[in-house]
Amino acid sequence: MNDRFIQSQSLYEILDIETFILILLLGLTAFLFYKFFLKNATPERHQSIKGHLKTLAKYYAIFVGIFLLYRLLYHTHLFAAPTLLRLRPYLGFATFVAGALCFVKSSRLLVLQYLFRGSMRAGVPMLLVNIFSLVLSIVLALWTFSNIFGVQLTPLLATSAAFSIILGLALQDTLGNLFAGISLQIDKTFEIGDWVEVMNSSNKIVGQVKELTWRSTVLVGFSDEMITLPNKLIAQCQVSNFSPEGTPILRSQTIKFPFGTDIPQVLLLLEQAATQISEIRAHPAPLAFVLETNDQGFAVKLIYFIDNYGRQFAIGNKVLTTALDLLSKNGIQTARPSFHVQQQI
CATH class of the missing domain: 3.30.70.100 (Alpha-Beta Plaits)
Structure with missing residues (x-):
């Protein structure tokens, strides 16, 4: 059957038992990583990861339910009816989306736990985890458009060059803060929980690093005030870190x-x-x-x-x-x- 929107044959080849088992194993790996490698994490870290695992379990429950329904109807005579036969690709695509969400969520949790393992004292910046999730989602979306919907991406990317330039100029400050935040993490300038002093001209800003987002770094001052500084500004200033281990x-x-x-x-x-x-x-x-x-x-x-x-x-x-x-x-x-x-x- 040649569907109008979905490449049915490619979709059905993906939705087999092997793919189902691999996605389940990925989720199980995330759970076992927590059980065996994060025993010494702080109570706050345990609570955070358990929350992620509960959310992931809900996604897997939905995925398993949809997949079993798809396999049941796919191998029975119910799809012999013309109406149900036309709905089969759409049910298959819903199963594919549920599996893709489980794949991204499980991969994200594995990266998050891996970073937690190296920084159990205060946690990790969600910026790195969010970037990984975004890149993985984009790659998966492009693969879906190419293989499931049969969209030729090469001409589309070529014609979107002008649009990309305009979008880049419009998001110049946002992209500058994003890449500045990435460079701060690569250079290990500071970590969450560190006390830092940022010298901006004659102004001195002191606080404890609470979070690193796409756009800014959030500090907590001595009076528990929230201080939000753009990543681009911090990258251009002198930063003194007062929390490195072994340095009194x-x-x-x-x-x-x-x-x-x-x-x-x-x-x-x-x-x-x-x-x-x-x-x-x-x-x-x-x-x-x-x-x-x-x-x-x-x-x-x-x-x-x-x-x-x-x-x-x-x-x-x-x-x-x-x-x-x-x-x-x-x-x-x-x-x-x-x-x-x-x-x-």
């Missing part, structure tokens, strides 16, 4: 004391106060030293190293509270601010 972050605090204070004891007590904070690294060890002196007294600077950039202010508050308490217990007072008023006669 240096922080310091300065406390002033009056003359006559026992300097060696002050230095020892400040270093002891810092070592009592569990979030401060033992190596390199905290260090206190005299920074400067003036007519009011002297200033001592305490430097220490931390791993969590986002908790620097909370840690600094703990250091200051512990240090003042320890100094007070040892009878050492800090310098009090003084004001000198000179009266002119």
